[in-house]
Amino acid sequence: MPRMTIAEAIRQAIREEMRRDPTVFCIGEDIGIEGGFGGPFTVTLGLAEEFGHDRILDTPVSEILIAGAAIGAAIAGMRPIAEVQYADFIFCMMDQIVNEATKMTYMSGGTVKVPMVIRAPVGATGRGAQHAQSIEGFFTHVPGLKVICPATPYDAKGLLKTAIRDDNPVLVLEHKLLYGSKGARSERAALSLVEEVPEEEYFIPFGKAVVCREGRDITVVANLLMLYRALEAAEILEKEGISLEVIDPRTLVPFDYETVIASVAKTSRLMIVEEDTRRNGWGAEVAAQVTEDAFYYLDAPVKRVATYDVPIPFSPVMERYVIPSVERIVEEARRLMSS
Amino acid sequence: MDQRSRVLKMYEMMYLIRKCEEKINELFLQGILPGTIHQYIGQEACAVGVLFDLRKEDYVVSTHRPVGHALAKGVPLRAVMAEMFGKATGCCKGKGGSMHLGDMEVGMPPAIAIVGAGLPIAVGIGLACKMRGSDNVVVCFFGDGASNEGAFHEALNGAALWNLPVVFVCENNLYAASTRVDKAMKVENIADRAVAYGMPGRVVDGMDVLKVNEEARVAIERARKGEGPTLLELKTYRFCGHSRTDPCRYRNRKEEEYWLSRDPVKLLAEYILREGLAREEELADIEARVLRSIEESVEYALSSPDPEPEDALRDVFYGE
Numbered sequence: 001m002p003r004m005t006i007a008e009a010i011r012q013a014i015r016e017e018m019r020r021d022p023t024v025f026c027i028g029e030d031i032g033i034e035g036g037f038g039g040p041f042t043v044t045l046g047l048a049e050e051f052g053h054d055r056i057l058d059t060p061v062s063e064i065l066i067a068g069a070a071i072g073a074a075i076a077g078m079r080p081i082a083e084v085q086y087a088d089f090i091f092c093m094m095d096q097i098v099n100e101a102t103k104m105t106y107m108s109g110g111t112v113k114v115p116m117v118i119r120a121p122v123g124a125t126g127r128g129a130q131h132a133q134s135i136e137g138f139f140t141h142v143p144g145l146k147v148i149c150p151a152t153p154y155d156a157k158g159l160l161k162t163a164i165r166d167d168n169p170v171l172v173l174e175h176k177l178l179y180g181s182k183g184a185r186s187e188r189a190a191l192s193l194v195e196e197v198p199e200e201e202y203f204i205p206f207g208k209a210v211v212c213r214e215g216r217d218i219t220v221v222a223n224l225l226m227l228y229r230a231l232e233a234a235e236i237l238e239k240e241g242i243s244l245e246v247i248d249p250r251t252l253v254p255f256d257y258e259t260v261i262a263s264v265a266k267t268s269r270l271m272i273v274e275e276d277t278r279r280n281g282w283g284a285e286v287a288a289q290v291t292e293d294a295f296y297y298l299d300a301p302v303k304r305v306a307t308y309d310v311p312i313p314f315s316p317v318m319e320r321y322v323i324p325s326v327e328r329i330v331e332e333a334r335r336l337m338s339s
Numbered sequence: 340m341d342q343r344s345r346v347l348k349m350y351e352m353m354y355l356i357r358k359c360e361e362k363i364n365e366l367f368l369q370g371i372l373p374g375t376i377h378q379y380i381g382q383e384a385c386a387v388g389v390l391f392d393l394r395k396e397d398y399v400v401s402t403h404r405p406v407g408h409a410l411a412k413g414v415p416l417r418a419v420m421a422e423m424f425g426k427a428t429g430c431c432k433g434k435g436g437s438m439h440l441g442d443m444e445v446g447m448p449p450a451i452a453i454v455g456a457g458l459p460i461a462v463g464i465g466l467a468c469k470m471r472g473s474d475n476v477v478v479c480f481f482g483d484g485a486s487n488e489g490a491f492h493e494a495l496n497g498a499a500l501w502n503l504p505v506v507f508v509c510e511n512n513l514y515a516a517s518t519r520v521d522k523a524m525k526v527e528n529i530a531d532r533a534v535a536y537g538m539p540g541r542v543v544d545g546m547d548v549l550k551v552n553e554e555a556r557v558a559i560e561r562a563r564k565g566e567g568p569t570l571l572e573l574k575t576y577r578f579c580g581h582s583r584t585d586p587c588r589y590r591n592r593k594e595e596e597y598w599l600s601r602d603p604v605k606l607l608a609e610y611i612l613r614e615g616l617a618r619e620e621e622l623a624d625i626e627a628r629v630l631r632s633i634e635e636s637v638e639y640a641l642s643s644p645d646p647e648p649e650d651a652l653r654d655v656f657y658g659e
Contacts, residue, residue: 023470023471025470054470055470057466059497060493060496060497060500062493062496062497063493064459064489064490064493064494065459065462065493065494065496065497067459068456068458068459068460068462068463068490068493068494069459069460069462069463069466069497070463071459071460071463072400072459072460072461072462072463072464072465072466072467073463073464073466073467073470074463075443075448075460075463075464075467076398076463076464076467076468076471077467077471078466078467078470078471080463095453095456095490096456096459096460099451099453099456100451100453100456100460103449104448104449105654105655105656105657106434106654106655107431107434107435107439107441107449108431108434108435108439108441108443108448108449108654109429109430109431109432109433109434109435109654110432110653110654110657110658111431111442111443112441112443112448112449112657113657113658114657115657143655144655144656146656167656167657167658168656168657168659
């Protein structure tokens with residue numbers, strides 16, 4: 001079985017789906033330019049050679065066009081995969097996504113379908129405030145949009161294939177430090193995530209979380225990069241006799257409350273770790289929902305560990321401070337155990 | 340179809356749009372029709388002239404003022420009227436309403452009421468037509484206001500760059516809500532902006548359905564042959580307010596009188612009689628038939644069931 005990074009696994013998913021279905025195509029900035037870099041994080045590298053420039057469609061720097069063209073093409077029978085260079089740029093296409101993509105099916109009384117994927121790299125990586133944001137909170141709020149966040153190569157392939165075949169708009173959040181992009185496009189602080197990814201076809205359904213580490217004392221729900229920080233914190237705390245059960249939700253809309261609540265029933269404590277800023281984030285929603293549905297399982301208030309409510313600063317020292325660190329997770333977990 | 344039949348059919352559709360809108364206005368003012376309205380009265384030659392030669396499989400992308408576009412593209416009158424009332428039998432099952440009329444059976448996705456937002460979507464539909472190797476085309480209607488949105492720029496540039504089968508139709512009715520076009524742009528003709536994108540731009544008398552049709556056919560043919568997009572600017576006027584009960588205090592009466600003297604429905608009737616294409620009685624027959632169909636559509640809408648309130652929870656996701 002080949003070993004792949006997330007970038008390679010996503011590329012593999014796109015390649016498989018494009019080979020199978022002629023209506024699948026990619027659209028975005030710098031994704032297929034010869035001599036270019038296959039998108040900012042190499043995901044589409046080499047695909048134009050196989051599929052041609054009509055199906056790996058480079059656009060002008062025009063985010064409204066990218067989103068609108070994807071929506072229109074989807075309405076008219078295609079399955080576009082739109083790429084946003086950095087998730088921050090998605091705000092240029094906010095109207096297209098929020099007012100158009102997610103409302104077409106509904107406004108048409110369920111007759112129009114919009115099968116489109118939008119891929120957006122999130123996460124703070126030493127680039128300052130406008131190439132750094134985690135955007136979950138904005139988009140999990142919008143009815144009619146599915147939001148997924150694969151954190152492993154295996155999940156990336158299986159979830160993306162499900163997304164491409166979904167008949168609805170799906171936003172795929174990919175973390176810059178998890179891609180494993182190589183060469184000149186590699187990220188300095190990137191995690192080295194390589195794992196075996198089956199060559200054969202497989203799908204991961206939306207709304208199925210995965211328990212990445214079993215534990216007794218605290219249920220920790222963490223996505224993308226925060227999943228790895230939570231796992232690291234779990235290692236440290238294990239030595240102190242605090243046992244974390246770490247859950248990767250994998251998809252935020254739909255969200256697998258069943259798995260989370262089953263875990264809380266066992267641990268009686270819940271912590272949510274997210275890289276998005278804290279106020280009104282997806283963590284707040286999970287906290288509220290679990291409190292509504294499983295209050296009597298809880299021995300302590302639900303704890304959110306999130307990025308502070310500030311823009312992402314450039315200074316590496318400050319950036320490290322505002323994003324939840326392993327140390328902060330450890331600290332908050334100790335406090336949660338003593339409450 | 341011979342020229343006489345074509346012209347009479349155009350007249351019938353224009354008269355239908357006019358009278359349908361007048362009926363909608365009446366029902367709205369009586370408080371029978373819910374919601375708000377954005378009427379197409381005065382602009383009938385635009386929808387009919389442009390869409391007359393479109394095929395059923397071709398697409399139209401519309402705006403917050405979609406009644407004329409919907410009827411001219413072939414959305415059934417009853418389904419339009421029922422949608423205005425938010426009924427389960429409406430073309431969007433009551434979930435769209437007056438600003439989102441559409442019916443994919445005739446190539447019309449729900450009209451888009453965010454000004455300018457339909458243009459990039461039309462580009463995407465055009466892209467799909469091209470990628471699938473079909474010779475279908477897309478007509479994208481928008482107003483003078485939309486031509487000042489950023490989406491206009493991105494869409495026209497993209498459509499020209501990729502040589503897509505899109506006909507951009509700007510219905511310049513001189514006012515974006517209450518803002519006159521000369522308060523919103525320095526250029527006299529929106530069609531002149533086409534130069535910036537490397538596509539042809541044409542200024543057309545939007546009150547003359549035959550002229551509109553002539554120019555639209557050229558643009559549609561060009562798109563169908565894979566020669567790329569065109570920007571048509573139809574100079575027109577709405578004979579009503581922007582929405583609801585707008586008394587148009589921002590317009591002067593002289594201007595209104597000038598444009599009313601160029602009423603597109605009246606102009607076509609005069610042309611038909613002058614050219615001897617039909618006698619007055621024949622036009623009266625057409626008109627009576629249209630009026631009956633409108634009455635019938637209102638009865639249909641009023642007697643249609645409301646959707647179940649819980650239906651509001653369905654169709655958030657397709658097929659789920």
